[in-house]
Amino acid sequence: MSAANQKPGAKSPTILVVDDDEDLRSELVELFGRIGYKVLEAANGIEAVEIARDKRPDVVLMDVGMPQLGGVRAAEIMTLLRHTEQVVLMSGNPELVAEAASHRGLAPIVLNKPLSFDICRRVIDSLAKPGA
Amino acid sequence: MVNAVDMASPPDLLSLAADFTWRSSADFRVEEISPLDVGCDPAVIQLLRGAKLDRLAQRTLYPAQGEHFGQLLGRLAPMRDIALSFAQRDGSVVNFTLTGTAGPDGGYVGVGKVWSGRPFDEQHRGELVELLERAEANRTREMRLREEADVLLASLRALIQPSPLADKCADLFSLFARLLRFDEALVVRRRTRDELLVVVATDPALAGLKWPNGDIISAALMGEALVVADMTVLREWSQFPDSVRRRFRNALVAPLTIGNEAAMLVALHRTPGFFEPSQLALMQRLSLIATQAFEVDEQKNILINTAKLATLGELMTVIAHEISQPLSVIAMAVKNAKLALETENERQNSVGSAEQAIVVAKLDRIHDQALRAGEIIGAIRTLAHPDRRTLGLRPVSVTEIMDNIRHLTEGSLRNRGIQLICDAPPYCRPLKANPVSLQQVFLNLVVNARDAIAEYCRLRNEPTRGEIRISVHDDGISDRVLVEVRDSGGGIPADVMNRIFDAFFTLKEVGHGSGLGLSICRTLMTDMGGTISASNEGNGAVFRLEIPAYVEEAAS
Incomplete structure (x- = not known):
């Protein structure tokens, strides 16, 4: 598997990684950096909403259970304000989250925690690089 | 006045051991009556004095024995052995016989005898005895019921005591013993799939005893109370330990429900045939009380269990969440390490050394195992969240x-x-x-x-x-x-x-x-x-x- 499989010259897609767990966040940041993403990070929902407003990432990968502003609420705000096109949530209870999100008119992709990076990457790639 | 007896009574009349003499007029009114014996019942004298014998005959408690007065009067024949019984106000009965013959003035003279004790009529006497016996039986029954009620009440009082199950059972058993007079009593309960154990017993030596499967338990499981007159005829007799076989021959058994599980209350006695079928109903009532004792205990356990389960559920959720996070980190970090190695190889345009291949394989294994642990955690969490x-x-x-x-x-x-x-x-x-x-x-x-x-x-x-x-x-x-x-x-x-x-x-x-x-x-x-x-x-x-x-x- 090649680490940098991105076409030279193409603008690298931007991903915003949001998780209150610093260890997990830094690993994810590193991983997406390795596979050719421009990576932004945030430690909670409020930060995430601010960064998304300023930087307009292509994809947001966000934990659900976070202090201050949770992932579902943050996703709702970002989607409503059109700060980003795509939000992918991570949760240990994907069904509960999907249920909660659908009550708010959202249909986000919810990944099961613990995360498998291969699955995560496939999902993010398909969203951020529609042509790839 | 001539002595009426001497004059009018033929010797055969006097030869009777008479208690009194009497004389009546022609219309049967007793004009004269006098006791011959000091022991003669004064009530009889009083009753007869001035009474009309034909009226008296109508008021008699039992029909006169011997010839009927009416016939007698019709024929004016000598009276012989007319037996009369009168009930007195205090409930006792007066019996006497009159024997007489026609007197000189158209009346009658004769002697009489007072009989103590029961009325003459044998048939009625039978009834009376029966009544008395029934009253006696009722009194005994009442005593028994009262004692039963006492015991039941005391048992209920023992039930609501906040004491542990063992103490409660000891109290109940000692109360039951007053009614059933058993040698020992015990509760048998299914512990696991196949084992029946004596869980509570009056004699500590019997507690923990393994009760054999067989006729008794089958009957109890069917919800039947039964008396086993002689336990030696049971199929399972040979499987009882010696300690039981030496001491007991007779058993009284009632089913008991502990939670949803069938158990039984058993009273034992050394004498075959000691317990009677009439005690079954009582035994069943006692087993109901014992059931309550166990039930209360069981409820307590259920409460504790439920509380435990709830705590366990919460704990699992927390643990699952706390562990899945580091597992994610491990999986990601390993992935990063692997990607770093691959980048390095790519830069040098090599496939890497054999050792590096091993490292990559190990990293893959760590990654997969971390995810597998994650799956297990996930499954546990779904269980904790009904x-x-x-x-x-x-x-x-x-x-x-x-x-x-x-x-x-x-x-x-x-x-x-x-x-x-x-x-x-x-x-x-x-x-x-x-x-x-x-x-x-x-x-x-x-x-x-x-x-x-x-x-x-x-x-x-x-x-x-x-x-x-x-x-x-x-x-x-x-x-x-x-x-x-x-x-x-x-x-x-x-x-x-x-x-x-x-x-x-x-x-x-x-x-x-x-x-x-x-x-x-x-x-x-x-x-x-x-x-x-x-x-x-x-x-x-x-x-x-x-x-x-x-x-x-x-x-x-």
């Missing part, structure tokens, strides 16, 4: 569920030498179910099967070995898919078959099963529109699940 079953039903692949179950149980089954065989047709329609609920049902059944097999082998002193087979049958036509979970654990005892789905019913050792598993299974299955049933087949139990097949909305 509310999730309220989420909607969706298409579920039964093979996927079976894979999950395999993941979760693999370790514990392998340790016990039990094989899990999953059997599904190559094509099987998806089920319309909640995956979490379904997984929980499967898991419960597999875990139960595992424990049944282990217990079965333990009782047989064999090394644990067995097979659990999950087989899926889909005929593709009906609206349901059938899943069977069968084990080789010896099956479910027939007498508890109808209670296994009850909450808090368990065949496992105390402390090993909550008794909730199958009850939860049934709830979950019902919620999903499916059914669950159990039976015994071959060498084990079979649980049959019918789960609705998923039908595409458009197709329907």
Whole structure:
């Protein structure tokens, strides 16, 4: 598997990684950096909403259970304000989250925690690089 | 005045041991009566003085013996041995006989004798005796009932004491002893699948005794109270330990229900035939009280169990969350390390050394194991969250569920030498179910099967070995898919078959099963529109699940 499989010259897609767990966040940041993403990070929902407003990432990968502003609420705000096109949530209870999100008119992709990076990457790639 | 007796009584009259003499006028009025004996009952004299004999005859308590007065009067014949009985105000009875003959002035003269004791009429005497006996019996019965009531009341008082079960039982037994007069009494209870144990006894030496299976327990399980006049005729007599066979011959048995589990109260006595069938009703009442004692205790345990379960559930959720986070980090970090190695190789345009290949393989293994641990954690979490079953039903692949179950149980089954065989047709329609609920049902059944097999082998002193087979049958036509979970654990005892789905019913050792598993299974299955049933087949139990097949909305 090649680490940098991105076409030279193409603008690298931007991903915003949001998780209150610093260890997990830094690993994810590193991983997406390795596979050719421009990576932004945030430690909670409020930060995430601010960064998304300023930087307009292509994809947001966000934990659900976070202090201050949770992932579902943050996703709702970002989607409503059109700060980003795509939000992918991570949760240990994907069904509960999907249920909660659908009550708010959202249909986000919810990944099961613990995360498998291969699955995560496939999902993010398909969203951020529609042509790839 | 001439002495009437001397003058009028023929010697044959006087030869009777008379108590008094009498003389009446022609119209039978007693004009003169005098006692001959000081012991003569004055009541009789009083009764007869001035009385008209024909009237007297009408008022007599019992019809006169001998000739009827009326006939007698009609013939004016001599009176002989007219026996009369009168009831007196104080309830006693006066009896006397009159013997007489026609007197000189158209009246009669004669003697009389007073008889003490019972009235003359034998038939009525029988009735009286019977009445007396009945009154006596009633008095005894009343005494007995009063004592019973006393004991029952005292038992109830003992019941509501906040004392531990053992003390409560000791109190109850000593009260029951007043009524039943047994030598010893005990409560027998099914502990595990096959063992009946004496859990409480008046004699500590009997507690913990293993009670043999046989006639007594079968009858008790049928809900019957019984008297065993002589225990030596029982099939199981030879299986009783010597300590019992030496001491007891007679038993009084009543069924007892502890929670949902059948047990029995047994009173023992050394003399064959000591207990009577009339004591059965009483015994049954006492067993009801004993049941209450156990019930109260059981309720307490259930409360504790429920509290424990709730705490356990919360704990699991917390642990699952706390562990899944670091597991994610491990998986990601390993991935990063691997990618770093690959980048390095790419830069140098090499495939890397053999050692590097080993490192990569190890990293892959760490990554996969971390994810596997994560899956297990996830499965545990779904168990701890029964509310999730309220989420909607969706298409579920039964093979996927079976894979999950395999993941979760693999370790514990392998340790016990039990094989899990999953059997599904190559094509099987998806089920319309909640995956979490379904997984929980499967898991419960597999875990139960595992424990049944282990217990079965333990009782047989064999090394644990067995097979659990999950087989899926889909005929593709009906609206349901059938899943069977069968084990080789010896099956479910027939007498508890109808209670296994009850909450808090368990065949496992105390402390090993909550008794909730199958009850939860049934709830979950019902919620999903499916059914669950159990039976015994071959060498084990079979649980049959019918789960609705998923039908595409458009197709329907």
